[in-house]
Amino acid sequence: MNLKCPLFINGQFIETLDKQNIINPSTGKVIAEVSLASAKEVELALASCREAFDHGPWPQFSLIQRKEFIFKIAQGILDNAAGLAQLEMQNTGKPIKETTFMDIPSSAKTFDFMANNFINYLDAEDTHLLEDAKAKLIREPLGVVVLIIPWNYPLLIACWKLASALAAGNTVILKPSSLTPLTALELAKIINNAGVPAGVVNVINAPGVKIGELLCADKRVDMISFTGSNEVGRQILQYSSKNVKKLTMELGGKSASLVFGDTDLDVAVNSSLVSIFLNQGQMCTAMSRIFVQESIYEKFVASFVQKARALKLGLADDSQTQMGPLISDAQRKKVVAYIEKAKAEGAKVLCGGKIPEQAELKNGYFFEPTVLADVSAHSHIFKEEVFGPVVLIHKFSGSDEAVSLANSVDFGLAACIWTSDLFLAQELAKKLNAGTIWINTYGMFYNQLPYGGFKQSGFGKELGREGFLEYTRIKNVILDQSNEGKPLVNYWYGF
Ligand code: NAD
Numbered sequence: 001m002n003l004k005c006p007l008f009i010n011g012q013f014i015e016t017l018d019k020q021n022i023i024n025p026s027t028g029k030v031i032a033e034v035s036l037a038s039a040k041e042v043e044l045a046l047a048s049c050r051e052a053f054d055h056g057p058w059p060q061f062s063l064i065q066r067k068e069f070i071f072k073i074a075q076g077i078l079d080n081a082a083g084l085a086q087l088e089m090q091n092t093g094k095p096i097k098e099t100t101f102m103d104i105p106s107s108a109k110t111f112d113f114m115a116n117n118f119i120n121y122l123d124a125e126d127t128h129l130l131e132d133a134k135a136k137l138i139r140e141p142l143g144v145v146v147l148i149i150p151w152n153y154p155l156l157i158a159c160w161k162l163a164s165a166l167a168a169g170n171t172v173i174l175k176p177s178s179l180t181p182l183t184a185l186e187l188a189k190i191i192n193n194a195g196v197p198a199g200v201v202n203v204i205n206a207p208g209v210k211i212g213e214l215l216c217a218d219k220r221v222d223m224i225s226f227t228g229s230n231e232v233g234r235q236i237l238q239y240s241s242k243n244v245k246k247l248t249m250e251l252g253g254k255s256a257s258l259v260f261g262d263t264d265l266d267v268a269v270n271s272s273l274v275s276i277f278l279n280q281g282q283m284c285t286a287m288s289r290i291f292v293q294e295s296i297y298e299k300f301v302a303s304f305v306q307k308a309r310a311l312k313l314g315l316a317d318d319s320q321t322q323m324g325p326l327i328s329d330a331q332r333k334k335v336v337a338y339i340e341k342a343k344a345e346g347a348k349v350l351c352g353g354k355i356p357e358q359a360e361l362k363n364g365y366f367f368e369p370t371v372l373a374d375v376s377a378h379s380h381i382f383k384e385e386v387f388g389p390v391v392l393i394h395k396f397s398g399s400d401e402a403v404s405l406a407n408s409v410d411f412g413l414a415a416c417i418w419t420s421d422l423f424l425a426q427e428l429a430k431k432l433n434a435g436t437i438w439i440n441t442y443g444m445f446y447n448q449l450p451y452g453g454f455k456q457s458g459f460g461k462e463l464g465r466e467g468f469l470e471y472t473r474i475k476n477v478i479l480d481q482s483n484e485g486k487p488l489v490n491y492w493y494g495f
Contacts, residue, residue, distance in 0.1 A: 003032035005181065007041055007205060008188035010048035011198025016041060020205075022182060025093035025325040026315045028363040032091075034181055037204040042214045045173050045202040049144045050220040052199030053171040059141050063122055063167060067115040069196050070166060074111035076190035077104065077159075084183055088155055089316045091182045093325040093364065094279055096317050106445075107159035110463070113447035114163035118468045122168070132482045138475045141169030142246060143222030145471065146215050148208070148236070149184065150228045151177035151327050152282045152387075158184050160462045161225050162201070168471040170223075173202045173215065177228075179327055181205040208232060212239065219243040223471070226250065227284075230456060248460025248470055250284065250452060252385040253413030255434065256406035257287040257442075260399075260419035261295035267440075268418040269303045275416060275442040277311060277369050280326055281389035284457075285414040287442065288386060290393045291402050297395045301373065304393065305350045308369045313356055315364070325364035326388060332365045335388035339370060342381035347392070348374045383409045399428060407433045412454030416442050 005022075006013040016035040024031045037045070053059055058066070077084065084107075085099040094103070125137040147161040154176055165172050176184035181203075188203040204211070212232070216224055216239035226236050227250040240247055257275060259268050275287035292300045314321035326332045332355070339353050352370030367389060375382050375392040382392065396402040406415055414436040417425045422439070429437040435453045438444065445451060450464035461467045482488040 003182070005032055005034040005185040005205075007035050007037055008185065008192065008201070008203040009041060009045045010052075010202065011192065013188075013192075014041065014044075020178065022091060022179075023328075024090045025327055026090075026317070026364040028365075032182055034185065034205055036178075037206040037211055039211070039214060041204055042211050045204050046144070046215070046218055046220050048199035049171045049173050049202055052197060053141075053143050056171070056197050056199060058171060058197055058200045059169040061169070063115070063119045063169070066167060066169065069194050070111050070115035070163070072194035073187075073191055073196070074108045074115075076194055077108040077111070077187070080186070080190065081105065081108070084155065084186060086317075087182050087186060091180045092151065092154065093316045093327060095314075095319075095321040095324050097319055097321075098279065103153060103156045107155050110156075110159050110163045110447055114167040114468060118167065118465060121465065121469060121472070127476075129478075132480070132488060134479045134481055136477045138477060139469075139472045140475060142471055142473050143170060144220055145170045145172045145223040145225060146221050147172055147174045148212075148215075148224065148226045148228060149174070149176045151180040152279060152284070154180040155183035155187065157227050158187065160467070161227075164462070164468045165225070165471045166196075166201070168468060170471055171200045173204060173221075175204055175206075175208070175211070175215065178205055178207045212236065216240050217242045221245055223247070225460075225470070227462075233458065248452075248462075249458035250460070250462060251456060251458035252387075252411055253284045253286070253453065253457050254289060254383060254385050254409045254411045255285055255287050255414045255416075256289045256291060257416040257418065258396075258399075258402045258406060258428065259290060259292045259296070259300060260417075260421070260424070261293040262420045263296075263418040263440075264420070265296060265299060265303065269300060269307060271418075271442050272304065272416075273307055273311070276391040277308070277323055277389050278443065280323055280367070281391075282327060282331075282387050284453075285436065285443065286387075287414075287416055288391050289382065289406070290391060291396045291405055292393060293402075294395050294397050301350065301371075301393055305371050308371055309351050311369050313358070313361060313366055313368070315360065323369060323389065325361075325366045327365070329365050331388065332367055335367055335386055335390060338381055338384070338386045338388075339372075339390065342372055342375065342379060342392075345379040345381070346374060346376060347372045347379065347381060350393075352389070377405060377408060385411070399424065403428060403431045407431075410456040413457040414438070414453075
């Protein structure tokens with residue numbers, strides 16, 4: 001272990017006395033020592049972020065000016081792509097192929113996209129109010145924004161939020177998960193090298209239970225953009241109610257895939273494997289419930305189970321690895337507990353369900369890809385998010401039944417439809433209660449498209465025009481033009 005990571009506050013890299021070890025989930029070994037923020041560093045970050053917004057140049061710059069800095073951040077990510085991919089792989093246990101080709105390049109692209117595409121939305125807009133008055137609608141940055149990030153896509157989700165918030169002219173405090181702060185703290189160096197003014201971006205690290213309330217209840221914060229679990233989301237709603245502020249909440253999911261009898265079986269099986277086992281199933285949009293039409297159910301299950309058994313579990317730094325470890329021992333225990341509960345409620349384990357026995361995996365937090373059948377729609381595993389490599393496969397006969405099963409849980413994040421009948425697919429897309437619907441594909445995220453869930457999966461959007469506009473506020477400015485300078489309002493008092 002040789003990596004030491006300071007916090008980044010008001011343009012300074014700050015070492016604290018209180019430190020935390022960061023573990024590589026593939027090996028269980030310590031890979032870095034990170035400074036931990038206390039109330040003192042939280043206060044520093046809040047004060048500097050507020051000051052940078054109220055008196056600094058960043059919100060006053062035009063987007064064309066801010067673009068210069070934002071492009072440098074994107075370029076800095078690309079220049080350091082190999083190192084960042086290694087760091088993300090070591091910190092999260094994601095296979096190196098995923099961090100290299102997905103997390104890091106996508107993070108850079110989001111900065112480019114957000115800086116390039118929404119300039120017109122920041123222009124003031126004239127609105128004609130007959131002859132009485134002239135009005136302008138002015139779109140402004142919101143102010144100080146706290147960005148709270150989970151551990152499953154640490155750099156990518158941070159960049160989705162940062163790119164939009166910075167392009168819109170806000171100043172931010174970024175709080176990564178204390179399990180995975182390494183790439184966010186590395187990004188702080190890139191942001192500093194890009195010349196972003198002091199206080200515009202602050203990166204602090206500490207467990208949420210320790211500093212969450214200090215950050216989220218503070219009057220100086222105008223918005224909290226949160227991605228994480230429903231439990232913590234609810235806590236943040238409570239904290240923020242002390243001093244009203246804008247919130248966006250990207251929470252959990254229990255997404256469903258609907259596989260129809262007329263689909264290409266191989267494609268549906270292969271893509272469905274990716275849709276649950278990518279990132280070890282630790283995805284908010286994991287398709288953890290697969291509903292298969294009865295005409296192909298037996299064939300689908302046989303092929304899916306055979307291929308799930310053949311997935312290559314391995315250390316995250318091996319380019320042949322298809323599934324790495326879970327993020328922590330605690331997460332693995334949570335997965336085991338869900339499987340035990342599912343079995344007690346009548347589920348049958350078709351494959352997996354246990355810790356692998358290979359010697360080279362024994363120090364990491366690995367878990368076998370697990371397929372369950374005979375799961376009751378009333379059981380815990382059917383309704384609750386596991387956030388691990390566990391999927392249930394369930395039979396349906398007609399499309400109404402499939403939609404009703406898919407919609408029967410409290411979440412509404414995403415869904416997949418597999419069929420060659422594109423008319424049917426479009427009709428079902430309207431009926432599914434989820435913020436993203438993929439037809440004959442899975443997991444395609446585009447910077448152009450707003451992403452976010454319904455129901456208990458949260459509110460607000462990331463990405464796209466709507467994602468950008470979340471980080472702005474609109475002000476209307478009215479100029480009276482009636483009665484040659486005598487405002488119409490005076491009429492009410494007879495002036
Ligand atoms: P988590 O809720 O435990 O933690 C998320 C973040 O909140 C971390 O930075 C954590 O330190 C912080 N936090 C914890 N307690 C806090 C508190 N009291 N106040 C303020 N902040 C606090 O989630 P996780 O385990 O890191 O991530 C997994 C969860 O995230 C899953 O439920 C998953 O579905 C969800 N998720 C959702 C999306 C989406 O887009 N909807 C994307 C990724 C992950």
